[in-house]
Amino acid sequence: MLELFYAERIKLLRHRATWFLVWVFPIGVSAVLTGLTIHQMIKGQAPANGPAETPAGWIADSIVPWRIPANAVGRYLLAAFTALAFGGEYGWNTWKLIGPHQSRGRLLLTKYAVVLGLIVTSLVLMAVLGTLGVWMNGLLTDKPAPAGIGFAALLAANGRAATATLLVVLLTVAYASAGATLTRSTLAGTVIAIVAVTAESVIGQLGPRFLSPTVYQMLPPYHLDNLGSWIGQGKASARRFPQAVVSLHWGWSLLSYAVWTGGLVTLTVTAFRKQDLN
Amino acid sequence: MASPNAPVLELDGLSKTYGGGVAAVQGVSLSVGAGEVYGFLGPNGAGKSTTIRMLLGLIAPTGGAARLWGHDVRRHKAVLSRVGSLVDGGTFYPFMTGRGNLEVLGRTQGRHDPDRAQALLAQVGLADAADRKVKGYSTGMRQRLGVAAALLNDPDLVILDEPANGLDAAGIGEMRALIQGLSKDQGKTVFLCSHLLHEVEQVCDRVAIVDRGRVIREAAVGELTRSDAVVVETETPEAGLMALGGRWPAAVEAGRLVVQAGREEIPALVQALVGAGVPVFGVAAERRSLESAFLTITGEAGHA
Numbered sequence: 001m002l003e004l005f006y007a008e009r010i011k012l013l014r015h016r017a018t019w020f021l022v023w024v025f026p027i028g029v030s031a032v033l034t035g036l037t038i039h040q041m042i043k044g045q046a047p048a049n050g051p052a053e054t055p056a057g058w059i060a061d062s063i064v065p066w067r068i069p070a071n072a073v074g075r076y077l078l079a080a081f082t083a084l085a086f087g088g089e090y091g092w093n094t095w096k097l098i099g100p101h102q103s104r105g106r107l108l109l110t111k112y113a114v115v116l117g118l119i120v121t122s123l124v125l126m127a128v129l130g131t132l133g134v135w136m137n138g139l140l141t142d143k144p145a146p147a148g149i150g151f152a153a154l155l156a157a158n159g160r161a162a163t164a165t166l167l168v169v170l171l172t173v174a175y176a177s178a179g180a181t182l183t184r185s186t187l188a189g190t191v192i193a194i195v196a197v198t199a200e201s202v203i204g205q206l207g208p209r210f211l212s213p214t215v216y217q218m219l220p221p222y223h224l225d226n227l228g229s230w231i232g233q234g235k236a237s238a239r240r241f242p243q244a245v246v247s248l249h250w251g252w253s254l255l256s257y258a259v260w261t262g263g264l265v266t267l268t269v270t271a272f273r274k275q276d277l278n
Numbered sequence: 279m280a281s282p283n284a285p286v287l288e289l290d291g292l293s294k295t296y297g298g299g300v301a302a303v304q305g306v307s308l309s310v311g312a313g314e315v316y317g318f319l320g321p322n323g324a325g326k327s328t329t330i331r332m333l334l335g336l337i338a339p340t341g342g343a344a345r346l347w348g349h350d351v352r353r354h355k356a357v358l359s360r361v362g363s364l365v366d367g368g369t370f371y372p373f374m375t376g377r378g379n380l381e382v383l384g385r386t387q388g389r390h391d392p393d394r395a396q397a398l399l400a401q402v403g404l405a406d407a408a409d410r411k412v413k414g415y416s417t418g419m420r421q422r423l424g425v426a427a428a429l430l431n432d433p434d435l436v437i438l439d440e441p442a443n444g445l446d447a448a449g450i451g452e453m454r455a456l457i458q459g460l461s462k463d464q465g466k467t468v469f470l471c472s473h474l475l476h477e478v479e480q481v482c483d484r485v486a487i488v489d490r491g492r493v494i495r496e497a498a499v500g501e502l503t504r505s506d507a508v509v510v511e512t513e514t515p516e517a518g519l520m521a522l523g524g525r526w527p528a529a530v531e532a533g534r535l536v537v538q539a540g541r542e543e544i545p546a547l548v549q550a551l552v553g554a555g556v557p558v559f560g561v562a563a564e565r566r567s568l569e570s571a572f573l574t575i576t577g578e579a580g581h582a
Contacts, residue, residue, distance in 0.1 A: 007385035014374050093369040097379075097427065098386045100334040100358045277336040 001110070004102060008114040012085055021081035022118055025074070026125040029065045033133030040141045055149045058134070059157045065130035066161035069123055070168040075197045076190075078119060078169055079176040083189030085115045086268075087180030095277045104273045112177070112265065119169060127158055164228040167257065171220060172197060174264035181268045184275075200224070213244045220260045222246060223253035284348030285309040286435055286467045287316075287333070291342030293491075294328050302328040304491040305342065310484075312434075315461045315468040317478040317485035317499070321576055325491040326471045327365070330439050333469075334363055346435065359387065362433035367443050368424025372413035376404055376423050379412060380430055387431045398426040403452070417444030425456065436460055439471045450477060457481045479503065479568035487575050495575050502571040504563060508544060510535040510551065511560035521554030522547075536564060 012018050053061075068074045086108075089095045098107065131154070138144045175196040180189025203211070204221030216222055222239060229237035230250035238247040287310040294303040303325040310316040320326050331337040333344045335351050335358060343350050349357040370379045377395060384390035399408045402422040412420065421444045428436055438457070442450045458481055460466045472478050478485060479499055486496040495502070512518050515535035522528050526547060527538040539547050544561055551558050 003385040003388050003390065007382045010378065010382055010385070011371060011374070014371075014378065016373065092371055093366060094371055096331075096334075096336060096365050096369045097383060099336055100361065100363060101383070101387045101431075103355055274338070276331075276338060278331065 001106070004106065004110045005114060007098075008085075008110050009118070012114060012118060015084065015088075017081065017084055018118070021077045021084070022122045024077065025065075025069060025122050026129050029068070029126045030129045030133060033130065033137060037133070037137045037140050040137070053143070053146050055146050055153070058138075058145050058149055059154055062131040062134045062154070063127070063157050063161040065126050066123070066158070066165045068126070069119075070165045072197060072201055075168065075172045076194050079172050079193030079197065080186075080190045081119070082115050082173045082176035083180040083186045083193060085111055085180075086177045087184065087186030087189045090180075090184040091186055099277055105269055108177075108181075108269050108272050112173070115173060115177075116170070119173070120166070123162070123165065123169075127162065131158075160231050164231045167227055168224055171224065171257070171261050171264075174261045174268075178264045178268045178271075181272050181275075208239050208241045208246075213239075213241045213246050216241070217246055217248070218256070220257065222248075223256045223260075226250065226253040227257060284345070286312050286314075286347060287469060288345040288348075289329070289333075289342070290345065292329065292332060292339055292344055293341030294325075294332060294337060295340045301491055303332070303339075306488065306491070306493050307342075308486050308493060308496055310467060310469060312467055313461060313465050314484065315457060315470060315482045317482035318469060318471045318488065319473075319475065319478060319485055319572060320488035323490075324488045326488060327439060329488070330363075330365060330437055330469075330471060333437060334358065334361070334365070359431065360434045361437060362428035362431055362435070363437040363439075364421075364424040364428040364441055365437075365439045367417065367440065368420040368422075368427065370412045370420065370423060370427075373411060375409045375411055376415070376419075376426075377408040379423065380427060383427050384430055389431070394432075395426075395430065398429055399423075401456075402426045418446065418449055421445060422449075425453070429460075433466065435467045435469065437469045437471075440473065441470070442472060442474050442477060450474065453477075454481055475569040475572055476567070485568070487572060489576050499568060502575075503565050503568055505566045506540060507536050507538050507564035508547070509562050509564050510537060510547070510558060511562070512551070512556055512558055514556055517554075518551055518556045521551055521556050525550065 069078060089098075135145055172193060176189050176193035179192030180186055183189060183192065200221045203216075203219055204225060207216045207219070207221065216239065222237070226237040226248055227250060229235060230253070236247045236249065238245050289306050289308050292303055292306045293301070295301045306325070306329055318326055318329070328337060332339050333346075333351060335355055338352065343352070345351065346357045346361065351357065371382065374382065376399060380395040380399070381390055381392070384395060396405070396408070399405050402425050404419060404422050404426065407415065407419060412423065415423065421441065425438070425441060428438065441457070442453050445453060454477055457468055457470065461468055470478065470482060482499050484496065484498050485502065486493050488494065510518060512535055515530045515533060518535045519528055519530055522537065526543070529536055537547060541563070548558050548561060
């Protein structure tokens with residue numbers, strides 16, 4: 001099983017698209033922070049006159065990069081990467097090369113493991129470089145990090161931000177893998193995932209205007225938002241409808257999320273196991 | 279439970295009907311023993327590739343079974359670890375090198391051996407191109423890499439779908455020698471699908487001819503190429519033809535006297551010719567090429 005994992009990792013690491021769909025996150029955050037710091041140093045920007053930043057505020061600034069992969073553009077990139085990993089084998093016609101040598105379920109589950117492994121590696125690297133970048137920026141622009149920032153507090157904040165982001169990422173991976181496998185196409189898988197992510201955003205914001213609370217609660221957008229709210233603020237997210245307010249316990253949202261994500265993954269694996277690989 | 283004496287490969291009423299009722303393969307049954315080189319022949323669209331894909335577990339049959347060493351491929355996928363295959367002229371990751379592709383395949387098979395991969399790359403003549411990306415390979419190079427990939431796991435059964443596609447004359451000769459070596463020197467069983475009938479004739483022990491999804495003839499190559507005619511070696515074929523007087527159907531073809539007669543009729547035939555004063559220096563069974571036999575058989579099936 002470990003050898004299969006290595007095989008999948010070799011493939012994805014050697015594909016050029018992995019650079020601009022996955023490694024773009026740490027590279028991009030580092031580049032932006034470096035550029036910002038150089039700009040501020042050249043401009044000789046004076047230290048802010050307002051109240052000194054608190055440890056909590058500094059930590060909140062340092063975890064901002066975790067929002068990037070959870071926003072629409074970040075999700076589009078990760079969807080395209082996932083679609084490549086799952087749909088690429090059809091385009092390259094390589095299921096015929098590897099298909100006879102492993103069970104289909106194992107082949108697909110390994111893909112999930114490697115795709116998520118690479119994404120998590122990239123995002124953790126992004127978070128580490130982001131935190132270092134904010135710290136360096138403060139040092140080089142005379143706005144040093146405030147005293148009293150504890151490593152445990154920093155780690156806990158990153159852990160919460162990472163959990164909220166990875167929930168969004170996992171659902172994106174589920175959309176793209178299902179789209180690519182069912183259509184046998186990287187492009188179609190990417191488009192389907194982009195449509196799903198965009199629809200999620202529209203439903204999340206405008207759903208209360210045109211959906212009933214019951215239907216709204218059956219769809220993923222509220223639950224992602226609610227889980228993010230519970231993780232970040234320790235309370236439920238409230239959505240106001242004309243006759244009701246939707247505000248659920250995190251357990252319900254986690255269950256709904258698990259049904260959606262698990263359902264999509266199960267659909268993908270089941271469909272793949274029944275597919276004729278012509 | 280598989281019998282220890284089970285054939286290496288057995289197709290039992292194997293069928294595949296696609297949605298819309300297109301019957302690609304219809305009740306194909308055949309059996310291949312250990313160490314055999316078995317040819318699977320047929321015109322385009324006959325169902326050869328679909329059959330091979332069902333054998334490899336890539337396509338689910340809609341009827342019958344494909345068994346390897348007595349195990350149904352669908353239920354015992356592990357049996358495919360003893361099989362190496364080349365389908366579609368070698369399908370590879372184009373952004374990776376030839377060596378990288380073999381590494382991915384080896385790891386997928388659960389046993390990556392860089393030395394074996396290197397030896398196979400050298401054997402198929404790709405040692406110098408091993409570190410070039412596959413997208414820059416010619417058709418023939420991909421085909422060679424496909425053969426290396428098929429042999430990577432040192433399989434007991436090698437399934438080759440058109441292994442000579444894209445190869446030049448020298449490459450075809452090398453492929454022939456390789457296939458013969460796999461069987462004779464290494465005792466492997468080879469299931470070969472090729473449209474190069476001259477090559478099939480030289481390397482295969484038995485062949486099945488398929489047409490429109492059905493096996494229309496299965497026989498030893500020698501049986502298929504043997505005809506019911508004999509060639510009489512004589513200096514006066516015209517006189518011989520006259521001497522036979524219609525007792526046997528005969529003709530003079532390219533200066534040879536060709537007589538439609540079975541082996542048991544040869545003494546009477548010689549007697550008739552010699553009795554009529556026609557000198558006979560020899561009589562040999564007429565051999566027809568596999569290509570000729572193939573065209574005759576598929577032509578008959580087409581008119582049936």
